Amino acid sequence: xxxxxxxxxxxxxxxxxxxxxxxxxxxxxxxxxxxxxxxxxxxxxxxxxxxxxxxxxxxxxxxxxxxxxxxxxxxxxxxxxxxxxxxxxxxxxxxxxxxxxxxxxxxxxxxxxxxxxxxxxxxxxxxxxxxxxxxxxxxxxxxxxxxxxxxxxxxxxxxxxxxxxxxxxxxxxxxxxxxxxxxxxxxxxxxxxxxxxxxxxxxxxxxxxxxxxxxxxxxxxxxxxxxxxxxxxxxxxxxxxxxxxxxxxxxxxxxxxxxxxx
Amino acid sequence: xxxxxxxxxxxxxxxxxxxxxxxxxxxxxxxxxxxxxxxxxxxxxxxxxxxxxxxxxxxxxxxxxxxxxxxxxxxxxxxxxxxxxxxxxxxxxxxxxxxxxxxxxxxxxxxxxxxxxxxxxxxxxxxxxxxxxxxxxxxxxxxxxxxxxxxxxxxxxxxxxxxxxxxxxxxxxxxxxxxxxxxxxxxxxxxxxxxxxxxxxxxxxxxxxxxxxxxxxxxxxxxxxxxxxxxxxxxxxxxxxxxxxxxxxxxxxxxxxxxxxxxxxxxxxxxxxxxxxxxxxxxxxxxxxxxxxxxxxxxxxxxxxxxxxxxxxxxxxxxxxxxxxxxxxxxxxxxxxxxxxxxxxxxxxxxxx
Numbered sequence: 001x002x003x004x005x006x007x008x009x010x011x012x013x014x015x016x017x018x019x020x021x022x023x024x025x026x027x028x029x030x031x032x033x034x035x036x037x038x039x040x041x042x043x044x045x046x047x048x049x050x051x052x053x054x055x056x057x058x059x060x061x062x063x064x065x066x067x068x069x070x071x072x073x074x075x076x077x078x079x080x081x082x083x084x085x086x087x088x089x090x091x092x093x094x095x096x097x098x099x100x101x102x103x104x105x106x107x108x109x110x111x112x113x114x115x116x117x118x119x120x121x122x123x124x125x126x127x128x129x130x131x132x133x134x135x136x137x138x139x140x141x142x143x144x145x146x147x148x149x150x151x152x153x154x155x156x157x158x159x160x161x162x163x164x165x166x167x168x169x170x171x172x173x174x175x176x177x178x179x180x181x182x183x184x185x186x187x188x189x190x191x192x193x194x195x196x197x198x199x200x201x202x203x204x205x206x207x208x209x210x211x212x213x214x215x216x217x218x219x220x221x222x223x224x225x226x227x228x229x230x231x232x233x234x235x236x237x238x239x240x241x242x243x244x245x246x247x248x249x250x251x252x253x254x255x256x257x258x259x260x261x262x
Numbered sequence: 263x264x265x266x267x268x269x270x271x272x273x274x275x276x277x278x279x280x281x282x283x284x285x286x287x288x289x290x291x292x293x294x295x296x297x298x299x300x301x302x303x304x305x306x307x308x309x310x311x312x313x314x315x316x317x318x319x320x321x322x323x324x325x326x327x328x329x330x331x332x333x334x335x336x337x338x339x340x341x342x343x344x345x346x347x348x349x350x351x352x353x354x355x356x357x358x359x360x361x362x363x364x365x366x367x368x369x370x371x372x373x374x375x376x377x378x379x380x381x382x383x384x385x386x387x388x389x390x391x392x393x394x395x396x397x398x399x400x401x402x403x404x405x406x407x408x409x410x411x412x413x414x415x416x417x418x419x420x421x422x423x424x425x426x427x428x429x430x431x432x433x434x435x436x437x438x439x440x441x442x443x444x445x446x447x448x449x450x451x452x453x454x455x456x457x458x459x460x461x462x463x464x465x466x467x468x469x470x471x472x473x474x475x476x477x478x479x480x481x482x483x484x485x486x487x488x489x490x491x492x493x494x495x496x497x498x499x500x501x502x503x504x505x506x507x508x509x510x511x512x513x514x515x516x517x518x519x520x521x522x523x524x525x526x527x528x529x530x531x532x533x534x535x536x537x538x539x540x541x542x543x544x545x546x547x548x549x550x551x552x553x554x555x556x557x558x559x560x561x562x563x564x565x566x567x568x569x570x571x572x573x574x575x576x577x578x579x580x581x582x583x584x585x586x587x588x589x590x591x592x593x594x595x596x597x598x599x600x601x602x603x604x605x606x607x608x609x610x611x612x613x614x615x
Binding site (some may be wrong): 137157158161162164165166167169170171172175179180183184186 | 279312313314332334335337339340341343345346347350351360361364365373384405408409412418
């Protein structure tokens with residue numbers, strides 16, 4: 001029993017070392033820009049770089065749009081599958097899993113082929129069109145996580161009975177969706193939103209190939225040309241992801257503290 | 263003309279017909295219960311009235327208006343569900359106000375109506391609570407208030423008491439009946455609990471295999487069941503096999519004992535087998551009992567059930583149960599003892615399948 005416990009602790013220690021040592025190394029290196037002293041110069045350099053601010057704002061805006069439009073797509077779909085088309089459940093689940101098995105580069109080349117300037121829907125022919133295309137690409141990438149988060153939240157409430165109760169009280173489809181369903185799957189919506197935020201902030205392939213000024217390509221560019229700034233950026237990117245994970249945990253706990261009983 | 267009419271209503275799911283030519287006329291202000299076992303089609307009929315299911319055939323009118331083309335949110339029907347179905351994100355006040363908000367009623371009117379409804383269910387002090395902060399009984403009362411707040415033309419109750427414990431069930435069913443009578447609202451109540459149906463209904467529809475076996479007042483359903491199914495489903499009943507001796511004089515034979523029935527058996531021939539029903543409370547062993555018929559048999563067992571003693575006796579191969587009220591002076595008969603059960607011939611009913 002004691003040997004087992006010791007083995008477990010050793011495994012945890014190896015895992016933690018594997019994860020923490022490079023991270024500590026990155027943090028330490030990001031603080032060594034000034035000779036013979038630790039400083040935040042690298043961070044200062046990153047934050048004062050106009051490209052950082054532009055790409056960061058751009059990716060944040062794209063993340064917000066991805067979350068809004070993604071949820072407008074995912075919540076009604078999950079609701080409809082649960083309520084009216086349970087036989088389609090496996091098909092929808094399969095479709096939502098595709099972005100995990102098809103590489104992003106394949107997806108984006110497909111998009112470029114389909115929406116090039118000479119196509120019927122020439123989205124890549126304008127900046128706005130390309131931004132829209134990038135947003136939908138992000139929705140595709142986050143679909144496996146978003147759909148599951150929302151579907152799990154929906155499983156916790158009796159969607160059918162709530163819908164019928166609202167219908168018998170005279171509610172229309174949109175009222176049911178936005179007043180009765182959305183608020184009760186909010187924990188799932190927020191979980192999906194934070195995962196989406198983390199994905200969008202770190203995504204490189206789609207933004208680079210569509211030629212948009214996103215945070216991912218900026219990270220790559222800085223990494224290729226500078227020494228200390230890439231480490232500072234890596235720490236910043238990690239912090240954003242952790243913040244998202246922390247908020248996700250908080251939301252899950254909030255959701256558990258107030259069970260939706262029907 | 264009746265307020266709610268269901269004419270030749272049919273419903274099929276694929277090849278399975280779950281409701282077969284269901285006919286029913288319900289008067290305004292009437293409380294009608296659909297009673298039957300699971301799968302008999304009672305909830306399907308209720309859901310067709312609500313608009314959640316579309317009839318495969320037949321017509322459905324409320325106050326003379328055909329409902330078939332109307333969606334559930336256009337029918338003005340209040341519904342209470344077994345699972346309460348309160349909106350978890352809304353307070354009690356907001357749940358009750360929901361229907362009126364959807365209808366676009368002005369806020370002062372909504373607040374007044376919510377207060378009135380919460381007063382009716384005696385929960386006005388819990389207006390700011392969320393559903394998860396309330397007991398099942400309280401949640402179901404709020405669901406009732408929510409359904410009534412929109413002044414529906416018909417109130418539908420889909421097994422609203424099934425998820426509650428026995429004590430709350432009894433008090434809430436009385437409350438439902440009292441509220442229904444005070445508002446005079448036409449109500450359809452679905453239940454598989456015969457005691458619930460018998461205690462609060464104006465009329466009961468006993469359903470079996472997708473059709474109505476019998477429609478009648480609780481008194482009629484209990485005392486004069488029309489079919490063997492109704493007789494066996496509602497209350498406890500002895501089913502006795504007898505042989506017709508003389509159809510013209512309604513003379514039959516149970517084992518080797520002759521009995522003259524009040525009910526006619528003229529449709530039978532001499533020698534035919536006939537099914538008879540006798541309620542356990544209809545007979546007595548006491549000699550002074552008002553009776554015109556008697557059967558003698560051997561006691562099989564006697565069970566003490568608290569307020570009553572249920573005795574089982576064998577009469578010509580038929581095991582007949584009967585109840586005696588418990589009192590300190592009563593000694594239960596012993597197994598093997600020969601006893602005489604006295605009853606009125608009118609209580610012995612001929613049952614058709």
